[in-house]
Amino acid sequence: MNIAVDARTLEPQGxxxxxxxxxxxxxxxxxxxxxxxxxxxxxxxxxxRAGASERDRNAVRPLAELDAFSQSGLWSINVPRAFGGxxxxxxxxxxxxxxxxxxxxxxxxIAQNHLGIIAAIRTVSDxxxxxxxxxxxxxxxxxxxxxxxxxxxxxxxxxxRFTDAGDHVVVRGQKFYATGxxxxxxxxxxxxxxxxRAWYAIAERDAPGLTVIDDWSSFGQRGTASGxxxxxxxxxxxxxxxxxxxxxxAPTADGAVFQIIQAAVDAGIAREALDDTIxxxxxxxxxxxxxGQERATDDPYTIQAIGDLTIRQHAAEALLDxxxxxxxxxxxxxxxxxxxAAQLAVAEAKVLTTEVALAATNKLFELSGTRSTLAAENLDxxxxxxxxxTLHDPVRWKYAIVGNHALNGVNPPLHAWS
Numbered sequence: 293m294n295i296a297v298d299a300r301t302l303e304p305q306g307x308x309x310x311x312x313x314x315x316x317x318x319x320x321x322x323x324x325x326x327x328x329x330x331x332x333x334x335x336x337x338x339x340x341r342a343g344a345s346e347r348d349r350n351a352v353r354p355l356a357e358l359d360a361f362s363q364s365g366l367w368s369i370n371v372p373r374a375f376g377g378x379x380x381x382x383x384x385x386x387x388x389x390x391x392x393x394x395x396x397x398x399x400x401x402i403a404q405n406h407l408g409i410i411a412a413i414r415t416v417s418d419x420x421x422x423x424x425x426x427x428x429x430x431x432x433x434x435x436x437x438x439x440x441x442x443x444x445x446x447x448x449x450x451x452x453r454f455t456d457a458g459d460h461v462v463v464r465g466q467k468f469y470a471t472g473x474x475x476x477x478x479x480x481x482x483x484x485x486x487x488x489r490a491w492y493a494i495a496e497r498d499a500p501g502l503t504v505i506d507d508w509s510s511f512g513q514r515g516t517a518s519g520x521x522x523x524x525x526x527x528x529x530x531x532x533x534x535x536x537x538x539x540x541x542a543p544t545a546d547g548a549v550f551q552i553i554q555a556a557v558d559a560g561i562a563r564e565a566l567d568d569t570i571x572x573x574x575x576x577x578x579x580x581x582x583x584g585q586e587r588a589t590d591d592p593y594t595i596q597a598i599g600d601l602t603i604r605q606h607a608a609e610a611l612l613d614x615x616x617x618x619x620x621x622x623x624x625x626x627x628x629x630x631x632x633a634a635q636l637a638v639a640e641a642k643v644l645t646t647e648v649a650l651a652a653t654n655k656l657f658e659l660s661g662t663r664s665t666l667a668a669e670n671l672d673x674x675x676x677x678x679x680x681x682t683l684h685d686p687v688r689w690k691y692a693i694v695g696n697h698a699l700n701g702v703n704p705p706l707h708a709w710s
Contacts, residue, residue, distance in 0.1 A: 309522075310506045312497030313355055315477050320432030321365035322376070326384040332364050333388040337395035344396040348673045351514045353506070354399050358434065358475050361392070367403060368429045370410050370549075375426040382549065382623065383616030386556040390612070393560025394567075397677045398515030400560060402472040404553040405437035408708075409480050409492065409534075411549040415626075416538040424531055425494070428478065436476025436497070436504075438467040438521040447685075448707060452523060454483040454493055460529045463493050467521040473497075473504050474517040481523060482536065494532040501526040512673075512680025540706040543631035545622040547710045548638045552615055554684055555638060558645035559605075559612050561681065565652040565674040566601050572660040572671070573598075594659050601652050608644035615641040632703040635710055639690040646687045649678040685709045 323329050340357050347354055361367065369385055371377020380388075385407065393400035406429075413425050429435075441450060452465025463483050473479050479502065480492040495502050503522040508514070539546040577588035585591055615637040622634035653675035657664050664671050693704040704710045 308505065309503035310474055312477065312504070313359075313475055316359065316363055316432040318363070318432075320363045320368065320430065322430060323365040323369055323378045323380070325378060326380045329366060329369050329378065329380050329384055329388055330391070332366060333391040336361060336364060336366070337391050340392065340399055341395035345670045345673065347396065347398070347515050348677075349670055353475060353517050354396070354402075354515050355475055357396070357399055358402060361399060361403065362434050363432050366392075367406055367432070367434060368410075368426075370407055370414075371426045371429055372414055372422075375422055376430055377426060381616065382552060382619040383613060386552050386612055386616045389553050389556035390560040390563065390609075393557040394564040395560075396515065397557050397561050397681060398513050400557050401513060401516050401681065402475070404550070404557070405439070405472055405480075406435040406476075407553060408546070408550040409435045411623075412492065412536060412539050412546050413534060415544050415546055416535050421531065421534065425534075433477045434472070434475070435494070436470065436473035436479040438470050438473055438479050438481040438523065440467060440469040441465070442468045447709065450482055450484055450490065452481065452483045454485065454491070454528070454533075456485075457527070460527050461493060461533055463495070463523050463526045463528055465523045467523070469518045470504070470521045471516045471518040473521050474506055474519070478532075479504070479521065480534070481521075481526070481528075483523075489535070489537040492534040492536045493526075493528040494534065495523075495526050495528050499526050499528075510680050512676035512678070540708075543628040543706060544626050545619055545631055545634050547706060547708050548615075548619050548622065548631070548634040550708050551635075551638045551642060551685075551710065552612070552619055554681070555612055555615070555642040555645045557681055558642075558649040558678065559608055561674060561678045562605055562608065562645065562649040562652045565649070565656050565678070566598075566605055568671060568674065569601075569652065569656040569659055570598065572656070572664055572669075576663060577660050597655060597659055601648070601655060604644070604648045604651065608641070608648045611637075611641040611644050628703065631706075632697070635704040636694055636697055639694055639704065639710070643687055643690045643694075646682045649682060650675075653678040 369380045373379040454461040454463040480494045483493045501524040505520040508519040579585040579588045583591045618637040619634045622630040696702045
């Protein structure tokens, strides 16, 4: 059934669009390989960490940081070598995201859909479209995201549609949770054709009829600006119409790529929370009166709790690393068995990274004491970020697909959440 959506009638009361950023004046760096990617990620993380708390406190949109991030070459690391990119391993890509997420998880999450779109283009586009769009990415162009919608029955249900108009299509609808769209140069819009198939219609950020509203009000991941996108008869050339549906018509690793980046963000949040807990206990916490100790670091229950979190963090990071290795194999040889193995490995990593992120960000306050809750410390941002980001898709369903495969040999479903 063709559902007509009038973006103007759905516009939030008093909403105002925000102009998009200018494209970078210089060509982005192209990274030489995995080792350089990790070195650059560590350098940028040190820079991003310095202002992360204040950006969170004031809901500052990290434009300067994103410019540095995308111009560094880290936004083209999974562009295939055949098209001029570094094509680093997904094992390395996950490590890069975790490093950036430890410093500022909002910045890491903004890159997620961009990197996922690159993977999708590799899978479904013809060579001409790959040359065109990968060329944009290598110059430093950032993809945003206009995928999810509010008001539909399920996350994979879309009311946004496009109509054929010759050399272009016309798109109409409304999106929310549009992470990255506010500060993007191009905005991929998930829209359905007359057959109900999903495409990425990649629009210019300031295209007539495309309105990005800065109305993200979540208590966590505040810097992602994951608000509303209104799409009112937006023209998109067919050169920029990517057949997303082909990525899930047969087994491909596209869903696992989207998911491993989510897991890496959570691993980074957990790592930073654990590091901040250790720092606070060492520098500011007091031993409990019944411990008989002079320092909080000698409290036996605190030592046990830090040991437990450290083991769980290492286990989560190990599963994330393993998932990257299995995913690399599936990308190289995308058959049903290999893709399922990647989906399952990523699901296992997502379970542990979710659980340790929530545990570490909660335990931080128990071990550090009341002083750690003061607004001046802003340590609650770790819990707020973890709680918000881990809601992206329910980890209880990761247990389900792993268990169903182990018991009944049922492969995970093919979609962007698996």
